[in-house]
Amino acid sequence: MAGHVFGRSARGTLPTAVAGEGCYIIDASGKRYLDGSGGAAVSCLGHSDAGVRAAIHAQLDQIAFAHTGFFTSGPAEALADRLIAAAPDGIDRVYLLSGGSEAVEAAIKLARQYVLEIGQPERRHLIARRQSYHGNTLGALAAGGNAWRREKYAPLLIETHHISPCYAYRGQHEGESAEAYGLRVADELEAEIQRLGPEAVLAFIAEPVVGATAGAVPAVPGYFKRVREICDRHGVLLILDEVMCGMGRTGTFFACEQDGVAPDLVTIAKGLGAGYAPIGAMLASGKIYEAIASGSGAFQHGHTYHGHPLAAAAGLAVVSALEERGLIERAMRMGDVLQAALEARFSQHAHVGDIRGRGLFRAIELVEDRESKAPFDPHRKIAARIKASAMEVGLIVYPASGTVNGQSGDHVLIAPPFIIEEAQIGELVDKLDTAVTSALAA
Numbered sequence: 001m002a003g004h005v006f007g008r009s010a011r012g013t014l015p016t017a018v019a020g021e022g023c024y025i026i027d028a029s030g031k032r033y034l035d036g037s038g039g040a041a042v043s044c045l046g047h048s049d050a051g052v053r054a055a056i057h058a059q060l061d062q063i064a065f066a067h068t069g070f071f072t073s074g075p076a077e078a079l080a081d082r083l084i085a086a087a088p089d090g091i092d093r094v095y096l097l098s099g100g101s102e103a104v105e106a107a108i109k110l111a112r113q114y115v116l117e118i119g120q121p122e123r124r125h126l127i128a129r130r131q132s133y134h135g136n137t138l139g140a141l142a143a144g145g146n147a148w149r150r151e152k153y154a155p156l157l158i159e160t161h162h163i164s165p166c167y168a169y170r171g172q173h174e175g176e177s178a179e180a181y182g183l184r185v186a187d188e189l190e191a192e193i194q195r196l197g198p199e200a201v202l203a204f205i206a207e208p209v210v211g212a213t214a215g216a217v218p219a220v221p222g223y224f225k226r227v228r229e230i231c232d233r234h235g236v237l238l239i240l241d242e243v244m245c246g247m248g249r250t251g252t253f254f255a256c257e258q259d260g261v262a263p264d265l266v267t268i269a270k271g272l273g274a275g276y277a278p279i280g281a282m283l284a285s286g287k288i289y290e291a292i293a294s295g296s297g298a299f300q301h302g303h304t305y306h307g308h309p310l311a312a313a314a315g316l317a318v319v320s321a322l323e324e325r326g327l328i329e330r331a332m333r334m335g336d337v338l339q340a341a342l343e344a345r346f347s348q349h350a351h352v353g354d355i356r357g358r359g360l361f362r363a364i365e366l367v368e369d370r371e372s373k374a375p376f377d378p379h380r381k382i383a384a385r386i387k388a389s390a391m392e393v394g395l396i397v398y399p400a401s402g403t404v405n406g407q408s409g410d411h412v413l414i415a416p417p418f419i420i421e422e423a424q425i426g427e428l429v430d431k432l433d434t435a436v437t438s439a440l441a442a
Helices: 050-062 074-086 100-117 138-143 147-151 178-196 223-234 255-259 286-294 309-324 327-346 382-392 422-441
Strands: 017-021 024-027 032-035 091-097 125-129 160-163 201-206 237-241 265-268 280-285 352-358 361-366 398-401 410-414
Touching (some): 032 422, 050 309, 074 091, 074 280, 074 309, 091 100, 100 138, 100 201, 100 265, 100 280, 138 147, 178 223, 223 255, 327 361, 327 422, 361 382, 382 422
Parallel strands (some): 125 160, 125 201, 201 237
Antiparallel strands (some): 017 024, 024 032, 091 280, 265 280, 398 410
């Protein structure tokens, strides 16, 4: 009999997850699924980490909840200190939330309040990139460039201006160096700022490695340094969204470390709780915090569950595990193993056009024709077929469609737990090959 859960889809039924064991999820029938995508790049520690579970139990025995309008908590303070110790230069404050969309909403709102505090109320325009994804609440959805997710809600979204992504496989011209390409697309930000009026632009938001919408697309060398220079020249805040690509996923604690830049605001989530608790965070520069502290004295924002002690305890245990067990370095090392395995299996595949990513954040892009890079007809629903076929053989991956322009294109995002072993990478690639073959044959 059908239940009363309002699921993501009103069609079909899902298996019921009943247990987790390392990199595997086990359903009610006893079937085991290798979690090759960490859900949505969430489960960086797998599904049975004893240390995180113990930390949650211990906090529950003390206090689970205390509203941040009245109290702080030890776990929140300790987690903030730990995050700032690892944060990019200039980042000094942590605003704990319940997930990535909340973190992005907070960053956009804090950016606006900051310019009010410093006497620049005319700054109101937000610039983002096409083929980006920043969350599903209205502000975050407006910032994102995911056409499919935006379509139904377009009349409700705040005005946001979108420029080209840094997507070398699709955008780099023949004979153009990676560096020249990066500077060319970064300079679109300069042109858009000039079009809108430099004094009227609030912030630019981007993912250092684009996740859900385009599939593990890293920026080329020099791109973000040029973006940082442009923002600095015009007094525009740089917001980096690391909700999916941060927390060690790409092989460094913050993904932007590999691009050699520091943002004014940065958002994290997913890997921060590793699936053990719903938690995210917006991190702000000391400059922004001091403007609030010396001005109105309060950020006009908040949620009932932000700074939740139980979630913060889970987050602190996750960060401790990542750092103390060398798992971030392991993500970089095992990412190289995964990339090599994907290349060995798919680099000559007639319908795999690109294999990309950083660390344990990788993707393959499917194409109808490798030479022209032409995508499959969207009506074939290649991504959906791959997901279904993978589940049949006991593999969880994160396929998506609309990769090229929001309508055409398919990719498969691969983001397994950092604890994955080489043999499990072999299992992942074998099962992915089976799923892709089955989907393409349909």
